[in-house]
Amino acid sequence: MIVSVVKETELKENRVALSPDGVRDLVSKGFTCMLEKDAGLNSYFSNEAYEAAGAKIVSLSEAYSSADVLLKVNAPDSVEVKNLKPGSVLISFMYAATNPELVSSLSEKGITSFSMDAVPRISRAQKMDALSSQANLAGYKAVIHAADHLGKIFPMLMTAAGTIKPSKVVIMGAGVAGLQAIATAKRLGAIVEVSDIRPESKEQVESLGGKFIEVKSDDSVKVEGGYVKGVSAEFLAMQQELIAKHIAAADIVITTALIPGKKAPVLVTEDMVKSMKMGSVILDMAVKQGGNCVLSELNKTVVKHGVTIIGESNLPSMLPLNASELYSKNIIALLTHLADKDKFFYDREEDVTKGSLITFNGEVVHPSIAEKVASIVS
Ligand code: NAI
Numbered sequence: 001m002i003v004s005v006v007k008e009t010e011l012k013e014n015r016v017a018l019s020p021d022g023v024r025d026l027v028s029k030g031f032t033c034m035l036e037k038d039a040g041l042n043s044y045f046s047n048e049a050y051e052a053a054g055a056k057i058v059s060l061s062e063a064y065s066s067a068d069v070l071l072k073v074n075a076p077d078s079v080e081v082k083n084l085k086p087g088s089v090l091i092s093f094m095y096a097a098t099n100p101e102l103v104s105s106l107s108e109k110g111i112t113s114f115s116m117d118a119v120p121r122i123s124r125a126q127k128m129d130a131l132s133s134q135a136n137l138a139g140y141k142a143v144i145h146a147a148d149h150l151g152k153i154f155p156m157l158m159t160a161a162g163t164i165k166p167s168k169v170v171i172m173g174a175g176v177a178g179l180q181a182i183a184t185a186k187r188l189g190a191i192v193e194v195s196d197i198r199p200e201s202k203e204q205v206e207s208l209g210g211k212f213i214e215v216k217s218d219d220s221v222k223v224e225g226g227y228v229k230g231v232s233a234e235f236l237a238m239q240q241e242l243i244a245k246h247i248a249a250a251d252i253v254i255t256t257a258l259i260p261g262k263k264a265p266v267l268v269t270e271d272m273v274k275s276m277k278m279g280s281v282i283l284d285m286a287v288k289q290g291g292n293c294v295l296s297e298l299n300k301t302v303v304k305h306g307v308t309i310i311g312e313s314n315l316p317s318m319l320p321l322n323a324s325e326l327y328s329k330n331i332i333a334l335l336t337h338l339a340d341k342d343k344f345f346y347d348r349e350e351d352v353t354k355g356s357l358i359t360f361n362g363e364v365v366h367p368s369i370a371e372k373v374a375s376i377v378s
Pocket residue numbers: 121122123125126129131132135172173174175176177178195196197198201226227228231239256257258259260265267
């Protein structure tokens with residue numbers, strides 16, 4: 001089976017789907033690996049390192065035309081879909097539920113596709129969980145990036161010239177990214193305050209040394225399988241009121257609050273931004289899903305009411321070495337779960353296959369996504 005990797009084309013994307021170690025692993029399992037020339041350069045992986053690991057360095061057109069399986073980080077754009085070999089298999093992030101046009105074009109072309117973000121988050125699939133591996137790194141980078149925009153240090157410092165008070169970091173949302181952000185900000189010496197609305201998050205926050213901002217849950221807060229499914233407008237208004245004084249006193253606010261499949265909840269209003277000290281920083285990790293802060297702008301860093309608001313949507317790409325290494329491990333774990341060197345198994349009753357298989361032989365097979373695609377086609 002020939003596995004191809006091409007250079008990512010999305011703006012500011014430095015990651016690559018396979019690392020040289022990943023190539024070595026696949027080659028040892030009997031797969032043939034082809035890489036578009038320079039595909040790994042932005043992740044600091046040279047063509048020579050890939051060749052030494054057993055890959056063949058090829059042109060873009062050869063990578064596509066030879067591929068039985070194409071591995072990518074981001075979902076293909078329309079040009080990339082045209083390049084895919086009919087009948088081949090694609091594995092990448094797809095966010096299929098919000099991308100029905102892509103799904104429809106893949107099925108029209110007879111592409112079989114598996115989506116990395118649709119791998120079920122069950123214990124035995126943890127090694128395939130690219131959402132977590134990338135969110136973990138993003139949480140770290142969010143703190144470092146925000147700190148770099150702050151005209152202050154994090155720790156308390158007692159010097160002959162006087163005492164510097166520690167910075168205060170408020171983190172909204174204590175999922176995978178938020179927990180890593182707490183740990184990183186604590187290690188740098190900040191005072192860290194955290195709000196989440198899942199009941200189990202309090203203990204996790206406190207175990208990392210964060211102070212939990214308690215917001216009393218009401219009947220509208222729906223939590224299912226460890227995820228928030230929805231909250232009412234009244235609850236959000238009450239939450240905003242409660243966190244307002246914490247935001248006003250913060251040097252940095254990092255927001256990570258997401259509700260899967262829905263627009264991100266608004267947690268930071270314009271009045272809250274106005275209440276912050278001049279020179280404070282907000283980093284909105286939910287910016288791609290509509291933002292937790294009303295003033296954040298996608299992929300821009302702006303200053304509003306004296307506050308720097310960072311809307312960087314691809315933080316893992318700012319740590320391409322680690323992000324590509326972990327993604328490569330995740331995607332290999334999925335590929336080798338689904339296939340051996342000769343064939344895909346297509347065990348349609350098995351959980352990981354069932355959850356991640358989006359299109360199969362020209363048909364949209366994922367039930368919830370098939371409905372969405374049917375509605376755009378009709
Ligand atoms: P996410 O990225 O969907 O959401 C981030 C956080 O925002 C969540 O903690 C959520 O509770 C929080 N949030 C939502 N609305 C909020 C609001 N109004 N105010 C404050 N916070 C709000 O979540 P993520 O990081 O993907 O994971 C969340 C859960 O899934 C955690 O319980 C995590 O431990 C679990 N998980 C389980 C895995 C497994 O079993 N293999 C793997 C990864 C995560």
